[in-house]
Amino acid sequence: MHICHVNLASGFSGGERQTLTLIQQQAQMGYQLTAVVNPKSPLVDELRAIPQCQIVLCPHYTRQHGRSITATCDLIHVHEGRAIYWALFQHLLHRVPYIVTRRIDNPLKKKWLSQLAYRKASALVGLSSEIVHQLEKRHPDAKLVKIPSSPVTYPVSQDKVEQINAHFRGKFLVIHAANMYAHKGFDVTIEAARLLADTSPDIQFCLLGDGKERASLEGQAQGLTNVQFMGKQTNMGDWFAAADLLVHPSYTEGLGSVILEAMTAGLPVIGARAGGIPDIIGHGVTGHLIEPGNANQLAQYIADIAQQDALRAHLIKGSHQQAAACDISQTAITYQDLYQQVITH
Incomplete structure (x- = not known):
C-alpha cells in the first residue's frame, strides 16, 4: 500500500508529532510512503530518517501538483487544515482519493472551498466524539470515523530529571504543558495554585509553554511563589519523569495529546470536561475531570491526589490502560482498515 501523507504546517506541534508517529509505524508495517510537507517545518528533518518515505517540499497548498507525486499512491491522508486544499486539488486534477483527519473541535468553516474540500x-476522521459531532453537523452524509491519536514517547535524560528534582526537592510537582492560548486554561491552573498556596505549600506548579497569553498570565500569578513559568520545553520526557501530576483544564480541546503522553509516562492526570478530553479521561478511573473553568474543583483534586497514595496509584493504573488502548500499533491498524475500505469502494 502506498499512502501520501500531507501536513503543511510550518511548526512542529502535536499534530505534526502525530503525523510522524503514524508514518514511522507504517514504515515498519512495510508501506510505501510519500510525505508532502512544509519546507520550514522540523518535520522534514524527522522524516529524512525514514528511508521508505519520499519527501515532497511544498510551501503552499497551490504548489507541487504534478501527476508524478501521487501516480503510484493509493490514497492521500490529510493531517491539518491547509493540507485539505492540496488534497482537493490533487483529487480534482488526478482523481486520487483522500481522507481527512481533523484534530480540533471547532465548528467547521462555512467557506465554499472548505466545504467542497470536506465534501x-x-x-472524515475525528480524534474524538466531539470532533466527529462537529463534522456530522456540517457533513451529515459523509463517512465519519473516530480514531483517537496515539501517545508520543519522548527520550528521558536522567541527569536532567535529577536537575529538575533537585530544583523542586520536597515538592509535589504539578505541570501544565501547552501553548499559552486563552482556551488552554492556564488561568484556571493559576487560580487553583492561589487556592492551594497557604493550605498546601508543598505543591509546586510549573507552567511549560509560551505564547501570546504569557504576559497576562504572569500578571495573574504575580505574588504566587508556588507558580513558575518555565517557557517552551523541548525535553518533555524529562518533565514527565520528574513530575507527579499533569493538569490540562482546557476550555476546549480536540483530544489532548499531552494527556495521553503523560499517561504513557506514568502520570496521573486531571483535565476539563470539554471537547474530546472525556474520551480519554474516565472520571475516577483514568484520571479526574473538572467542569471547565472550575478552579475550586481543580485545587481539590490536586490536593486529593497529592495526599492520597492509594488514589494516585489507582489513577496511574487506569491511565496506563487508557494509553495502551491508544497505542500507535492499534491506531495504524484502524487506519489500515479505513484505507482498504476507501481503496476498494
Missing part, C-alpha cells in the same frame, strides 16, 4: 473527501 469531496472519501472519509
Whole structure:
C-alpha cells in the first residue's frame, strides 16, 4: 500500500508529532510512503530518517501538483487544515482519493472551498466524539470515523530529571504543558495554585509553554511563589519523569495529546470536561475531570491526589490502560482498515 501523507504546517506541534508517529509505524508495517510537507517545518528533518518515505517540499497548498507525486499512491491522508486544499486539488486534477483527519473541535468553516474540500473527501476522521459531532453537523452524509491519536514517547535524560528534582526537592510537582492560548486554561491552573498556596505549600506548579497569553498570565500569578513559568520545553520526557501530576483544564480541546503522553509516562492526570478530553479521561478511573473553568474543583483534586497514595496509584493504573488502548500499533491498524475500505469502494 502506498499512502501520501500531507501536513503543511510550518511548526512542529502535536499534530505534526502525530503525523510522524503514524508514518514511522507504517514504515515498519512495510508501506510505501510519500510525505508532502512544509519546507520550514522540523518535520522534514524527522522524516529524512525514514528511508521508505519520499519527501515532497511544498510551501503552499497551490504548489507541487504534478501527476508524478501521487501516480503510484493509493490514497492521500490529510493531517491539518491547509493540507485539505492540496488534497482537493490533487483529487480534482488526478482523481486520487483522500481522507481527512481533523484534530480540533471547532465548528467547521462555512467557506465554499472548505466545504467542497470536506465534501469531496472519501472519509472524515475525528480524534474524538466531539470532533466527529462537529463534522456530522456540517457533513451529515459523509463517512465519519473516530480514531483517537496515539501517545508520543519522548527520550528521558536522567541527569536532567535529577536537575529538575533537585530544583523542586520536597515538592509535589504539578505541570501544565501547552501553548499559552486563552482556551488552554492556564488561568484556571493559576487560580487553583492561589487556592492551594497557604493550605498546601508543598505543591509546586510549573507552567511549560509560551505564547501570546504569557504576559497576562504572569500578571495573574504575580505574588504566587508556588507558580513558575518555565517557557517552551523541548525535553518533555524529562518533565514527565520528574513530575507527579499533569493538569490540562482546557476550555476546549480536540483530544489532548499531552494527556495521553503523560499517561504513557506514568502520570496521573486531571483535565476539563470539554471537547474530546472525556474520551480519554474516565472520571475516577483514568484520571479526574473538572467542569471547565472550575478552579475550586481543580485545587481539590490536586490536593486529593497529592495526599492520597492509594488514589494516585489507582489513577496511574487506569491511565496506563487508557494509553495502551491508544497505542500507535492499534491506531495504524484502524487506519489500515479505513484505507482498504476507501481503496476498494
